[in-house]
Amino acid sequence: MNWEAILLSLKLAVCVAGILLVAGLPIAYWVAFSRHRWKFLMEAVVALPLVLPPTVLGYYILVGLGPRTFPGKLWQSWFGHTLPFTFGGLLVASVLYSMPFAVQPFAAAFEGLDRRLMEAAWTLGASRVETFFRVILPLSAAGVVTGVVLSFAHTIGEFGVVLMVGGNIPGVTRTVSIDIYDQVQAANYAAANRTAIVLLFFSFLVLSAIYGTNRRAMSLWRQR
Amino acid sequence: MALEVSIEKQLRDFRLAVEFSANRAPLGLLGPSGSGKSLTLRSIAGLETPDRGRIVLHGRVLFDSARGINVPARARGVGLLFQHYALFPHLTVAENIVFGLRALPQTERARRIEQQLAATHLEGFAQRFPGSLSGGEQQRVALARALAVEPAALLLDEPFSALDTHLRSAVERQLRETLSTYRGATLFVSHNLEEAYRVCEELVVLVDGAVAARGPKEAIFRHPPTLEVARLTGCKNFSRARRADDGSIEALEWGCSLRVTQTLAAPLGHVAIRANHLRVHSSTGAPLRGCENAFPCWLAAMTETPFRVTLDLRIGSPPSSSTDHHLQAEVFKREWEAFRDSPQPWQVELAPDRLFLLPD
Numbered sequence A: 001m002n003w004e005a006i007l008l009s010l011k012l013a014v015c016v017a018g019i020l021l022v023a024g025l026p027i028a029y030w031v032a033f034s035r036h037r038w039k040f041l042m043e044a045v046v047a048l049p050l051v052l053p054p055t056v057l058g059y060y061i062l063v064g065l066g067p068r069t070f071p072g073k074l075w076q077s078w079f080g081h082t083l084p085f086t087f088g089g090l091l092v093a094s095v096l097y098s099m100p101f102a103v104q105p106f107a108a109a110f111e112g113l114d115r116r117l118m119e120a121a122w123t124l125g126a127s128r129v130e131t132f133f134r135v136i137l138p139l140s141a142a143g144v145v146t147g148v149v150l151s152f153a154h155t156i157g158e159f160g161v162v163l164m165v166g167g168n169i170p171g172v173t174r175t176v177s178i179d180i181y182d183q184v185q186a187a188n189y190a191a192a193n194r195t196a197i198v199l200l201f202f203s204f205l206v207l208s209a210i211y212g213t214n215r216r217a218m219s220l221w222r223q224r
Numbered sequence B: 001m002a003l004e005v006s007i008e009k010q011l012r013d014f015r016l017a018v019e020f021s022a023n024r025a026p027l028g029l030l031g032p033s034g035s036g037k038s039l040t041l042r043s044i045a046g047l048e049t050p051d052r053g054r055i056v057l058h059g060r061v062l063f064d065s066a067r068g069i070n071v072p073a074r075a076r077g078v079g080l081l082f083q084h085y086a087l088f089p090h091l092t093v094a095e096n097i098v099f100g101l102r103a104l105p106q107t108e109r110a111r112r113i114e115q116q117l118a119a120t121h122l123e124g125f126a127q128r129f130p131g132s133l134s135g136g137e138q139q140r141v142a143l144a145r146a147l148a149v150e151p152a153a154l155l156l157d158e159p160f161s162a163l164d165t166h167l168r169s170a171v172e173r174q175l176r177e178t179l180s181t182y183r184g185a186t187l188f189v190s191h192n193l194e195e196a197y198r199v200c201e202e203l204v205v206l207v208d209g210a211v212a213a214r215g216p217k218e219a220i221f222r223h224p225p226t227l228e229v230a231r232l233t234g235c236k237n238f239s240r241a242r243r244a245d246d247g248s249i250e251a252l253e254w255g256c257s258l259r260v261t262q263t264l265a266a267p268l269g270h271v272a273i274r275a276n277h278l279r280v281h282s283s284t285g286a287p288l289r290g291c292e293n294a295f296p297c298w299l300a301a302m303t304e305t306p307f308r309v310t311l312d313l314r315i316g317s318p319p320s321s322s323t324d325h326h327l328q329a330e331v332f333k334r335e336w337e338a339f340r341d342s343p344q345p346w347q348v349e350l351a352p353d354r355l356f357l358l359p360d
Helices: A003-033 A038-050 A054-064 A068-081 A087-111 A115-123 A129-140 A141-157 A160-166 A176-185 A189-219 B036-046 B092-097 B104-121 B135-148 B165-180 B193-199 B217-223 B227-232 B335-338
Strands: B003-010 B015-022 B027-030 B052-057 B061-066 B080-081 B153-157 B187-189 B201-207 B208-218 B237-243 B246-251 B256-259 B268-273 B279-282 B294-302 B309-313 B329-331 B346-350 B357-358
Touching: A003 A038, A003 A087, A003 A129, A003 A141, A003 A176, A003 A189, A038 A087, A054 A087, A054 A160, A068 B201, A087 A141, A087 A160, A115 B036, A115 B080, A129 A141, A141 A176, A141 A189, A176 A189, B003 B036, B015 B036, B015 B187, B015 B201, B027 B036, B027 B135, B027 B193, B036 B052, B036 B080, B036 B153, B036 B187, B080 B135, B092 B104, B092 B135, B104 B135, B135 B165, B165 B193, B187 B193, B193 B217, B201 B217, B201 B227, B208 B217, B208 B227, B227 B237, B227 B268, B227 B357, B246 B268, B279 B329, B279 B335, B309 B335, B329 B335
Parallel strands: B015 B208, B027 B187, B027 B201, B080 B153, B153 B187
Antiparallel strands: B003 B015, B003 B052, B052 B061, B201 B208, B237 B246, B237 B268, B246 B256, B268 B357, B279 B346, B294 B309, B294 B346, B309 B329
16 A cells, blocks of 8 residues: 555645635635626636546646746746646646635635625624624635535545646655556556555545534534 | 715616705604615615715714715724624624624623623623524614614614514614613614604605605604605505695595695695594584585495404495495594494595695
């Protein structure tokens, strides 16, 4: 069993979920509450990874972050190497790829809120930021947890984008799904099976633990 | 004046253009649904931005389109009591009440909670969540929360509409008690005229986004200036009318000529009279006072409540069906019992000083 690949996958998924929690909330806030006429463009961009084959997304990220583009050159001048085939590149690609799985549940939770609760907070003197942290976020907890869990799970399971952008470098970009693929290719079914079972069991455990806790937390303020 | 409002706002198919002012006594904003009451309230609170106009509260300009002033809702010091209360469901009653008091030290916050819980008779509820409270209790929490920040004005948006009827009068009494100690301007929005009449001294009547009447409540009820205002104040009987030469008018739909004591400068459009101002007698009974504007009438239909009856009456000839009537009269049961068994036609009297003459 390849513990190195499992740990790498976990590290990647935790980083992606964390970044999407921080970056996804403001995007979801804008998508949910803005009355901007071009809002639908942002919604479409966020949802793109849902319809694109991972290879297409991976290809554009590979080229877009490569040494010939402006963002690629900028990155190279700061860090001395290009993004593709590094953990950083994998992270950027994974964040983009999992974006809808975080932003859409966040935005759905925000849109489901009673707008008058926000207005009540404003008339009581709360700023927009204060209203977000004291009213919107606590009341959207279920949607936020769902978004974080989904982006975590989605990152663990991704394959195509990793292969395109990360390649297959042990300890750097060889995640569990790539590792299993490798072992199957090498006809090493016993090893593939062990890794797959660990992954399956772990994923089930994490998801059921979070959904279970989530339900209990929500029931706190649904007592009627 | 504590609060001066003069605003205009154009929506897709609705135009709001209102102007009024309020001092310390509660001002009632009365109007049917869709008349712009809530939009007016939300504009004052800073939740909507008018296209043009000015809002001044205790000398402080909250909004002035000409000078580009638009104070955000959080800095207006305007408390808003929402129709459905909008309590924060994840916070306790005490946390709801001090929501707007984060800047105060802990001891002062605790004091305010005590003070508001006592003022709204909610002692013992501090640690409860809104979801476990009754509608009346939730309303009191919402009021306590709005008053805790000591707003310069308090706006109440249909505060009783979400309550069961049997709760209303108790909640309403409590609200009046709380308001009597409040020192800011109070604006009370309602579509229920009796409610507005009980809570407020002065009324502004809104119809289709414009002020249709304003002034002391008795004056508006005694002399409604337009057909819509008369209808809104509960008047049930209307007829198109035409002026005749000899100090009388002709009620076209009622088919009778009526003597009037007042005059109307504008062209006459309608004549109206309240159901409880009509007097009904048997034709043979006691002589009528002066017998002015008395007509033979037949009963078309009747509805009974514990203490009164509502009679649908037709003037001049017997009705062809139970819906064929001219006037709706409301009389006490005792009076009704005096003529109920006498033969029809009865007599209905439209006292000249009770008639409303309404412009076209």
